[in-house]
Amino acid sequence: MKNYKLSDMKGGWIVGGFEPTAYSTLDCEVAVKYYKAGDTESEHFHKIATEITCIVSGEVIMCGKNWSTGDVIVLSPGDITSFKAVTDTITTVVKLPGALNDKYTV
Structure with missing residues (x-):
């Protein structure tokens, strides 16, 4: 068994091809x-x-739309989004595959 602290992970990323x-x-x-x-x-x-974002709590703006607790947003390759937290927010994000250096700013 191993255990970790979320606060020790870079930007909250707990699974992937990076350290820690x-x-x-x-x-x-x-x-x-x-x-x-x-x-x-x-x-x-x-x-x-593909990036999947689940709004665990709070409200955000992504893709020019408001999303809130319980919403799941699936962004396919090529989909452009920005992100703004309207309220204090917690998200869970999954990226498939784990493609390092695959984030391109517009």
Whole structure:
């Protein structure tokens, strides 16, 4: 058995082909991310990976739409999104495959 602290992971990423990680694999990436109201991420897309974001709690704007607790957003390769936390927010994000260096800013 191993155990880790989410606070020790880079940006909340707990599974993937990077360090530190709780489980090292190139098959996928998984993160649990905490945002404060007003936090943003610039417009970006992935050429290889599909990115699945579950809004665990809170409200965000992605793809120009408002999403809230329980919503699941699936972005296919090439889909462009920015991110803004409208309220304090927790998300779980899965990227398939775990394509390192596959984030392109617009």
